[in-house]
Amino acid sequence: MTMSDKKTVFVTVGTTKFDDLITTVLNRAVLEALSARNYRHLILQIGxxxxxxxxxxxxxxxxxxxxRLSPSIGEYLQLADLVISHAGAGSVLEALERRKHLIVVTNDLLMDNxxxxxxxxxxxxxxxxxxxxKNLLHVIQTMDFAKLKPFINDNSADIANFIDKVMGFR
Structure with a gap:
């Protein structure tokens, strides 16, 4: 088996507490679905x-x-073939800028999301x-990363503006 046959999944919750995401990823059906796609190594950052x-x-x-926490998740992102992240803008943009396959899991328990x-x-x-x-398993079973476009960082100013607008800073 070559290294490419053993892909790594990195899960990050940032500095938050998102136990639902951790328990969901560790659920048998989710692990089996990831394994069916040749993921063999799982790293969980549980905040x-x-x-x-x-x-x-x-x-x-x-x-x-x-x-639990790390000053930088950069090294883990670098190792990852797939990133499953909470929806924090920092984690999301860092994964996209590194051109990682990314599934963002939103926390529906947060009121002002x-x-x-x-x-x-x-x-x-x-x-x-x-x-x-709730639907992470379905996304893992149906995801096709060939259909996604690389994120080009030249519009990060637009994204920063978008985030500011969404957050009500302007």
């Missing part, structure tokens, strides 16, 4: 969670590891997939 996830290799995954608008816009622009925890 301020109190969860103690089971890191036993299982359902096709050879390695599952977790950490401007993050959904950012994820929706980037989805409409065909840069990523987005979903809630």
């Amino acid at each position: 301020n969670s109190k969860l103690e996830p089971d890191c036993t290799a299982r359902y096709g995954f050879h390695k599952i590891e977790i950490f 401007h993050q959904i608008e950012l994820a929706e816009q980037l989805y409409k622009d065909e840069h990523l997939y987005y979903c809630t925890c």
